[in-house]
Amino acid sequence: MMDLFLQTLANALIQSGTYALASAGLALAVGVLHIVNFAHGEFLMVGAFVAYWLSVLAGIDPIVSLVPAGAVMFAASGVIYQASIRRVLLAPELNALLLTFGIGITLQNLAVLVFGATPRVVHTAYQLTAVTLGPVSVGVAPLMTLVVSVTLLAGMYAVLYRTGIGKSIRAVAQNRTGAHLVGLDVDRIYLLTFGIASALAAIAGAMVLVRIGASPHMGFGFVLKAFAIIVMAGLGNLTGVLWASLVLATAEAFVRTYVPGGGGAAEAVFFLLIFFTLVWRSWRTA
Amino acid sequence: MRWAGPAALVVALLVPLVPAGGYQQYVVQVATFVLINAAVALAWDIQARTGQLSLAPAAFFGLGAYAYTMAALRGVPLPVAFLLGPLVAGAVSLGLGVVTLRLHGLYFAIATLAFAEVVKVIFKELPLDLTGGAVGLTAPPLLGGHQTGLYYLGLGVLLLVVAVSLAVRHSRLHYAFTAIRQGELTARVLGVRVVATKLLAFVLSAALTGLAGAYATSRLFFVIPEDTFGIGLSVTALATAIFGGVYTTAGPVLGAIILRSLEEGLRLVLREGYLAVYGVILMLVILYLPGGLVSLWNRRSRDAAGGD
Numbered sequence: 061m062m063d064l065f066l067q068t069l070a071n072a073l074i075q076s077g078t079y080a081l082a083s084a085g086l087a088l089a090v091g092v093l094h095i096v097n098f099a100h101g102e103f104l105m106v107g108a109f110v111a112y113w114l115s116v117l118a119g120i121d122p123i124v125s126l127v128p129a130g131a132v133m134f135a136a137s138g139v140i141y142q143a144s145i146r147r148v149l150l151a152p153e154l155n156a157l158l159l160t161f162g163i164g165i166t167l168q169n170l171a172v173l174v175f176g177a178t179p180r181v182v183h184t185a186y187q188l189t190a191v192t193l194g195p196v197s198v199g200v201a202p203l204m205t206l207v208v209s210v211t212l213l214a215g216m217y218a219v220l221y222r223t224g225i226g227k228s229i230r231a232v233a234q235n236r237t238g239a240h241l242v243g244l245d246v247d248r249i250y251l252l253t254f255g256i257a258s259a260l261a262a263i264a265g266a267m268v269l270v271r272i273g274a275s276p277h278m279g280f281g282f283v284l285k286a287f288a289i290i291v292m293a294g295l296g297n298l299t300g301v302l303w304a305s306l307v308l309a310t311a312e313a314f315v316r317t318y319v320p321g322g323g324g325a326a327e328a329v330f331f332l333l334i335f336f337t338l339v340w341r342s343w344r345t346a
Numbered sequence: 347m348r349w350a351g352p353a354a355l356v357v358a359l360l361v362p363l364v365p366a367g368g369y370q371q372y373v374v375q376v377a378t379f380v381l382i383n384a385a386v387a388l389a390w391d392i393q394a395r396t397g398q399l400s401l402a403p404a405a406f407f408g409l410g411a412y413a414y415t416m417a418a419l420r421g422v423p424l425p426v427a428f429l430l431g432p433l434v435a436g437a438v439s440l441g442l443g444v445v446t447l448r449l450h451g452l453y454f455a456i457a458t459l460a461f462a463e464v465v466k467v468i469f470k471e472l473p474l475d476l477t478g479g480a481v482g483l484t485a486p487p488l489l490g491g492h493q494t495g496l497y498y499l500g501l502g503v504l505l506l507v508v509a510v511s512l513a514v515r516h517s518r519l520h521y522a523f524t525a526i527r528q529g530e531l532t533a534r535v536l537g538v539r540v541v542a543t544k545l546l547a548f549v550l551s552a553a554l555t556g557l558a559g560a561y562a563t564s565r566l567f568f569v570i571p572e573d574t575f576g577i578g579l580s581v582t583a584l585a586t587a588i589f590g591g592v593y594t595t596a597g598p599v600l601g602a603i604i605l606r607s608l609e610e611g612l613r614l615v616l617r618e619g620y621l622a623v624y625g626v627i628l629m630l631v632i633l634y635l636p637g638g639l640v641s642l643w644n645r646r647s648r649d650a651a652g653g654d
Contacts (some may be wrong), residue, residue, distance in 0.1 A: 166625030173619035327468035
């Protein structure tokens with residue numbers, strides 16, 4: 061009884077690591093650029109496919125591939141920013157949402173055209189091994205993704221709160237005009253932030269590849285959940301993302317374990333939670 | 347522009363009579379899909395005029411479709427089952443609207459998206475003999491499945507949506523919707539009953555979407571949770587309206603004619619991935635033509651009239 065409980069908790073913790081990593085970039089883009097990037101999930105998908113092809117063609121371990129996956133998406137997002145995003149920054153917020161929706165649908169369907177819709181998986185030696193700690197048994201691969209997530213999130217916080225660049229980013233997030241007045245190059249900060257956010261998505265994609273696999277349609281489920289998480293955390297609240305990920309992953313894991321046939325219902329729990337959080341908040345403040 | 351509406355109607359009435367040889371059936375089928383897309387996109391647009399971006403069309407479309415199918419399978423006369431579609435969708439939207447219409451912008455969009463996903467899962471997880479689970483149900487066809495008859499029924503559905511859209515456009519509601527979209531606070535100060543008006547737009551749009559869902563099912567003969575409640579439906583609705591021109595009656599219809607024909611054409615060439623064209627069009631329109639296709643027309647007629 062207790063064993064199952066602890067095992068569920070461990071699964072939830074690992075899942076929340078992936079959720080937090082996938083959501084942090086989205087929260088960064090919302091918090092700093094004030095745009096809602098609906099293509100975030102497809103950036104994650106691109107990262108997963110970069111890691112997949114590096115693994116298949118060059119035999120590079122997908123965990124190592126998080127570096128090239130992040131780099132590719134960092135560069136690609138720069139192009140996307142210059143060509144499209146920067147033109148809608150001052151337009152009504154729905155324009156940016158619809159634009160990124162368009163980018164996402166395009167990337168997803170291009171991936172279907174180029175790679176086919178079939179899911180892909182990678183095989184590594186450590187995917188079959190597990191670590192046992194008392195009653196809890198955790199696969200090495202999921203554990204590694206948790207370590208990567210925690211390291212990267214800690215790194216992101218360190219950059220944001222301990223470096224000059226982080227200070228500039230936070231200044232721009234707080235007040236675009238004010239930051240411009242004190243001499244910050246707002247456009248460059250936006251470009252950089254969007255690049256970091258997109259790279260985080262791609263790295264999360266490589267992590268998902270290790271644990272589950274890659275498919276052109278994988279992004280959508282993640283972006284929906286990432287939205288749920290950042291909205292629950294309060295838009296732009298980076299620390300909130302951590303606990304929201306934990307709450308939602310835990311709710312999901314427990315429904316999956318304890319509700320009979322709960323695999324499908326777990327998805328609904330996620331959206332029910334976000335739905336009621338939003339509604340409750342709107343009625344409380346009204 | 348005055349002749350465009352009646353001319354389009356005449357063309358629509360003549361579609362099944364076009365001598366297309368062996369392609370006759372195919373032409374009518376594509377035209378039927380255009381009607382469905384146009385009805386859903388225009389219904390979405392009516393609601394969007396209040397400034398609320400809903401991502402729930404798929405939920406109301408699916409509720410209409412399932413209401414029709416489940417009632418028809420239980421021996422309810424088909425015309426009654428057909429009318430249950432818009433009634434159920436409208437009733438559910440009333441409840442959803444009451445709790446969510448206090449939300450704004452992105453929060454509202456996400457809440458409606460979450461709602462649509464929850465409804466989809468519920469229909470997938472309900473007992474098999476009730477909703478057919480993930481496999482869905484086979485729906486009894488209306489009019490004995492007569493293709494031409496069903497085409498004209500679809501045209502009737504679209505004309506009803508067009509009539510509602512025009513009625514809204516040419517009544518005081520138009521000013522109320524526009525005022526709310528441009529600033530709720532100002533609208534309230536001007537004496538617009540903001541919550542009631544937004545709710546009216548939401549329920550009207552949902553009922554019409556439910557009607558389109560019931561109709562589509564009577565034409566397609568099946569419901570499947572992943573397709574009938576699919577997010578793709580909501581995306582198509584808003585992309586179609588934006589491409590054609592939001593806040594207009596002609597825009598979503600024009601958008602549906604072009605996009606759906608294009609989609610069917612591409613589907614013949616590419617078996618999958620053809621939806622990329624929706625993405626590219628959405629991007630280009632937002633960047634270069636925020637008013638949609640209709641704005642091109644309006645710009646030209648304004649120039650001809652010496653500008654205003």
